[in-house]
Amino acid sequence: MNTIVDIQTVNTPRQAAKMQGETSAPGSDTPSLSIVMEDRKSARANPAKAAAENLSFWYGSNQALKNINLVIPEHQVSALIGPSGCGKSTFLRCFNRMHDLQADTRYEGAITLRPDNVNLVGPETDPIEVRMRIGMVFQKPNPFPKSVFENVAYGLRLRGVNSKTELAERVEKALRGAAIWDEVKDRLNDSALALSGGQMQRVCISRALATEPEILLFDEPTSALDPIATAKIEELITELRQRVTVLIVTHNMQQAARVSDFTAFMYLGELVEVDATSKIFTNPSKKATEDYITGRYG
């Protein structure tokens, strides 16, 4: 378990898979490479944007995550799948320190964010700083009871952007980035709550994009939406990878298959398998993964 891996040199899906159980020992210095290259024809993974290293998490005495090691490649979409209660949402929420809002929780291990190697779950790291860099979109669209414009401008204002021109530019850019500008450009001052569910979700994505996060977390972003709105969000996620690294939790395996480059399967708080999505959905290596994705689980 103490093999050390340089997350910036992980180049192939197989290498990413190999990172399970092959990461740096807690407390070690700069990690170094110890992965064997494998000649695979599948798409190559970009350098890592973040890596969970021996990450464990407790709700009180209940251990929800057990020694997770996972690389999140930059500008690619990584999907987390697994049955309810397997810890995938818990894992996702570690990335922006959502658990800090709850009493009696505890992290162990690290989530290292590149390029500056900040440990996102380290007690020395300010959670507000973390949330500035890691955006999140939730299952249910949750716009603020404000206008479309103010929803998107909210994070920018918090960061001290007050120039009307700059705000207008950045709000438009974020709304365009979330593929909803054309639908709301004439309704910027209307309440965001008056939009359809799919539109509200895209406004929430715009709100997250406005502050230009490095990683965008999606926690079942389409489970409350109809198929057309879902397709729009999925198309958006596919496009977003050019600007931001995406980590998505989904119960819909076909969605994971459609939008992600890499898929990680979690079960009972452990990471069972991670590989290129095309590999996971045609020939997974672990029986537990096979049983889950073919509907033999439970």
Added chain:
Amino acid sequence: MHVADPHEGHTSKTVDQALHELRTHAVEMGGLVIDQVGSAVKALLERDLRLADMVLSREPQVNEYESRIDRESLTFIALHQPVASDLRSARAVSRAALELERVGDESKKIARFAAKAGAVAPHDCVSSVSRSLRHMATLSTSMLRNAVRALDEADPALARDVLDKDKEVDEEFASALRQLMSFAMEDQQFLRATVDTVFALKGLERIGDHAKNVAEQVLYMVEGERPRKQKKGDRGQGTGDS
């Protein structure tokens, strides 16, 4: 690389049933085409016109099986969006059905020749290679039987046996060709019948290839990896499409 139980174990019993039916139909189709091959060769060797006609009359049933399996596998994919071993199973059965349909075509050609040869032509060139025809028919139907069984039971070892057997069919074909050449050179009046006999032998050799292709589908279905392509003259394990 996990096909724990090829038919069952899904939370959705509809999926179990759909996969089971797909394979059952492929096995039924396999039984029919194996009988078609045996009957066509028997009709040829025994100048049995009735048997040749029966083979020809059953050919549409083979085609109907292929269309049905193709339709059912497409429906299964559309309705259940299978992944991993389930997806590979649906694909393997569909492609195996296509191979079996081609076996049916080869049987039809042999039966047509049997009908023609039995009715008019002297049968000497067929008799000259009757041992090879029998042997090739036995080999190719045995390969087909094992390939279909391997598909039904998701048995990679049986599928590999089929791949290994193809060499014997090819060798028997080469030997029969040599015999026929000698026969044709001795008396050119049998040239036409010789050419037809070569086609019958070639048909049996192709049937061996189709059985091999079915076995390759089984290996992909069970193991998730394509069997390694084999170079000519390197007849170890695994082989490519022919």
